[in-house]
Amino acid sequence: MYSPSDTLLLRRQPSRWLGALLILLTLLGCVALYQSAMPALPALVCGLLLWFHCLWIWPRQVSLRHADSVTGLRFDQEGWHVLRRDGSEAGARLQADTFVSALLTVVRLREPGRLLPVSVILPADAATEDSLRRLRLRLRFSRQRWAAAE
Known part of the structure; x- marks a missing residue:
């Protein structure tokens, strides 16, 4: 049975699963851009934006160093x-x-x-x-x- 206490404290730690998922999805996005019929320059810009987003998210959500x-x-x-x-x-x-x-x-x-x-x-x-x-x-x-x- 659920018995709520007055307080809840959750201490977060770096997650290997979240890091692996972030890198996998970024790589899949780059492969999709490569396989698309998009011209090379816009595909390169989109790929760089994907990696920039990955590098921006990593210290904030995965490694918790920000x-x-x-x-x-x-x-x-x-x-x-x-x-x-x-x-x-x-x-x-x-x-x-x-x-x-x-x-x-x-x-x-x-x-x-x-x-x-x-x-x-x-x-x-x-x-x-x-x-x-x-x-x-x-x-x-x-x-x-x-x-x-x-």
């Missing part, structure tokens, strides 16, 4: 909080398009004062098994899941 990368999530009586690598913590509101499954959880949070929501991609190896299980239970069954942090 100062702005999300290294943890916390839920307590005040709502959701985003913990960053630089030590900062910000309150956030959970978005309705959060995705929860056994292999992949994508938590979408909106921080006050930021234009775009924050996406935290959590494959099965991105945190401890117990903390991911507790997060999935919180996201699926909590009545207070949409509560904003104050």
Whole structure:
């Protein structure tokens, strides 16, 4: 039976699965560009944009080495909080398009004062098994899941 506790703390760690998936999809995109009937120069520009995107995402979502990368999530009586690598913590509101499954959880949070929501991609190896299980239970069954942090 689900028994919610007052707090949930999830510490995120670098994910090998997410890194492998990112590289595989970037390579598949480049192969698709190569196989297409697109002229060489636009195909090269699109391929470079794919690799630029891969290099931009890597420190923020895979290796978690960027100062702005999300290294943890916390839920307590005040709502959701985003913990960053630089030590900062910000309150956030959970978005309705959060995705929860056994292999992949994508938590979408909106921080006050930021234009775009924050996406935290959590494959099965991105945190401890117990903390991911507790997060999935919180996201699926909590009545207070949409509560904003104050």
